[in-house]
Amino acid sequence: MSKAETLWIIPDGYIPPSSCGELVSHESVCVLNTSDQDAEVTIHAYFEDREPLMNMQAIVPARRTRHIRTSSLIAGSERIPPGVPYAMEVRSSVPVYVQYSRLDSTQAENALMSVMAFPVRE
Amino acid sequence: MSKAETLWIIPDGYIPPSSCGELVSHESVCVLNTSDQDAEVTIHAYFEDREPLMNMQAIVPARRTRHIRTSSLIAGSERIPPGVPYAMEVRSSVPVYVQYSRLDSTQAENALMSVMAFPVRE
Amino acid sequence: MSKAETLWIIPDGYIPPSSCGELVSHESVCVLNTSDQDAEVTIHAYFEDREPLMNMQAIVPARRTRHIRTSSLIAGSERIPPGVPYAMEVRSSVPVYVQYSRLDSTQAENALMSVMAFPVRE
Amino acid sequence: MSKAETLWIIPDGYIPPSSCGELVSHESVCVLNTSDQDAEVTIHAYFEDREPLMNMQAIVPARRTRHIRTSSLIAGSERIPPGVPYAMEVRSSVPVYVQYSRLDSTQAENALMSVMAFPVRE
Numbered sequence: 001m002s003k004a005e006t007l008w009i010i011p012d013g014y015i016p017p018s019s020c021g022e023l024v025s026h027e028s029v030c031v032l033n034t035s036d037q038d039a040e041v042t043i044h045a046y047f048e049d050r051e052p053l054m055n056m057q058a059i060v061p062a063r064r065t066r067h068i069r070t071s072s073l074i075a076g077s078e079r080i081p082p083g084v085p086y087a088m089e090v091r092s093s094v095p096v097y098v099q100y101s102r103l104d105s106t107q108a109e110n111a112l113m114s115v116m117a118f119p120v121r122e
Numbered sequence: 123m124s125k126a127e128t129l130w131i132i133p134d135g136y137i138p139p140s141s142c143g144e145l146v147s148h149e150s151v152c153v154l155n156t157s158d159q160d161a162e163v164t165i166h167a168y169f170e171d172r173e174p175l176m177n178m179q180a181i182v183p184a185r186r187t188r189h190i191r192t193s194s195l196i197a198g199s200e201r202i203p204p205g206v207p208y209a210m211e212v213r214s215s216v217p218v219y220v221q222y223s224r225l226d227s228t229q230a231e232n233a234l235m236s237v238m239a240f241p242v243r244e
Numbered sequence: 245m246s247k248a249e250t251l252w253i254i255p256d257g258y259i260p261p262s263s264c265g266e267l268v269s270h271e272s273v274c275v276l277n278t279s280d281q282d283a284e285v286t287i288h289a290y291f292e293d294r295e296p297l298m299n300m301q302a303i304v305p306a307r308r309t310r311h312i313r314t315s316s317l318i319a320g321s322e323r324i325p326p327g328v329p330y331a332m333e334v335r336s337s338v339p340v341y342v343q344y345s346r347l348d349s350t351q352a353e354n355a356l357m358s359v360m361a362f363p364v365r366e
Numbered sequence: 367m368s369k370a371e372t373l374w375i376i377p378d379g380y381i382p383p384s385s386c387g388e389l390v391s392h393e394s395v396c397v398l399n400t401s402d403q404d405a406e407v408t409i410h411a412y413f414e415d416r417e418p419l420m421n422m423q424a425i426v427p428a429r430r431t432r433h434i435r436t437s438s439l440i441a442g443s444e445r446i447p448p449g450v451p452y453a454m455e456v457r458s459s460v461p462v463y464v465q466y467s468r469l470d471s472t473q474a475e476n477a478l479m480s481v482m483a484f485p486v487r488e
Contacts, residue, residue: 003486003487004486009154009219010221011152011153011154011187011219011220011221011238012150012152012189012221012223012236014189028378028451030377030378030451030453031377032375032377032412032453032455034412034455046154046156046185046186046187047186047187048186048187048188048189049186051185052185063412063417063418064412064413064414064415065377065412065413065414065451065452065453066414066451067378067380067414067451085150085152085187085188085189086187087152087154087187087219089154089156097375097377097453097484098377099376099377099378099481099484101378101479102234102236103477104234111225111233111234111355111356111477112234112355112468112470112477112478112479113223113234113235113236113479114236114378114468114479114480114481115221115236115237115238115481116238116377116481116482116483116484117238118219118221118238118241119484120125120126121125131276131278131341132343133274133275133276133309133341133342133343133360134272134274134311134343134345134358136311168276168278168307168308168309169308169309170308170309170310170311171308173307174307207272207274207309207310207311208309209274209276209309209341211276211278224356224358226354226356233347233354233355233356233477233478234356234477235345235356235357235358236358237343237358237359237360238360239360240341240343240360240363242247242248243247253398253400253463254465255396255397255398255431255463255464255465255482256394256396256433256465256467256480258433290398290400290429290430290431291430291431292430292431292432292433293430295429296429329394329396329431329432329433330431331396331398331431331463333398333400346478346480348478355469355477355478356478357467357478357479357480358480359465359480359481359482360482361482362463362465362482362485364369364370365369
C-alpha cells in the first residue's frame, strides 16, 4: 500500500437484480488516474461455476476519475449477469487507484458498502 | 498489500440471528482464486468466551470465486452460532484474495458492510 | 499489511447518540488475539476541540476476540461522549488484529459501516 | 501500510444531493494528527469530465482530529458540486491518518459507508 498500481482485486462483486424508490441498485468500480496519460482499463470477471469473462474495457483519461458501472461493461456480446456472485481483476495500462462501492436498494431503503480494492504489486 | 496471500484475518464476525423481508441476513467470506490450482480453504473461528472452532473447510476451484456463507461452515458437528461476536482466520493452500461482507436485515430494511480481509505475510 | 501489529489507528469514531427499534446504535473495536499471551489493550481518543482522553483499558485473552463497545471504555471517571466526532489510537501489549464497525439506528432502520483499522509498524 | 503518511487517495467521492429525516446526507474526510505540529491539509478533487479543482485547504491542529465535511471545502469561489462522481487527493504538511465516510439519507432511511483512505508513500 504505497503507490498507484496497475492491478487491483475486488473479491466480492454482485449486481443487485432489483431496485426500489429513487435510487437504482448498482456497483461502481471507481478509478482515479492522476497521471498525464490516459489509462486503458481491462476488467476480468471470475464466477463460482463458469469460465471467467475476460477483457471488458474502459478508458479513464489523464487527470480524471471514472466511476464505472459494472452493468455497463461488455465482453463481446456478454455482460456480467445480475444476481450472481462474482469477483473482479482490474488491470490498467498506467498506475491508478481503485475503490469499489455498491448501492443496494432491493428493499425499500438503500444500503451502501465500499472497500478500497486490493492493490497487487507485480 | 502486494500479492495474493495464504492467510487472511477478519476480526469482526457476526451472524445476524434474524431477518426481515426479501433479503436474508448473512455473512460471506468472498475468496478469489486466480491460480491454476484448486484452493483448500480452512477457517478457524475465535470467540470471546470459549475455545476456538478449528478447521472448517471449503474448496475454491482454480480460476473461480466462492462467496462462502459462514452459516454453511461445519467443524465436526459444530457450526458458528448466530448472534455471537467472533473473528476468523482464513487459510488457503494456494495464494488467494479475501473480502468479507455482511448483510443485516434484522430491522425492516437491509444494511451492508464490507472490508477487505487483512492479509498476513508468513 | 503483513502481520499482527501493536498499534492501530481509527480516524473516524462517532458514538451515535440515539437509537430506534430493536438494534441499539453502537461502535465496536473488534480485536483478535491469536497469540498465547493475553493482550492488554490501551485506547486513546482524540477530539476536534479538546485534549485527548488517554489510557482507556481493555483485556483480550489469549486465543480470543473481543468486540469492545466504545461506550464501555473509561478513563478515570471520563467516557467518550456520544454525538461527537473523534478518532482512536489502539495499542496492544502483544500483536493483534483490529477492525472497527459502527451500527447506526438513529433513523428507523439500521445502517452499518466497517473498516479494517490502519496498522502502524513501529 | 505502516505509518502516518502525507498523501492519501479517495477514489469514490460523491456528495448526495438530498436528504430525508433527521440525518443530513454528507461525506467526511476524517483526519487524525497525532503529531505535535499543526497539519495543513490540501485537497484536490478530480472529476469525470472537467479539470481538477485544486488546493482546497483545511487545518488539523496538533493532537487533534477533524472530520472535514467535503461540502465545506472551497477553492477560490468554487466548491465540489453535489450529485457528481469525483475523487480526492489529500495532502498534509505533516504525516496523518485519513478515513473517508459517507452518510446517505436520500431515501427515507440512512445508509453508511466507510473506507480507510489509500496511503501513498512518496
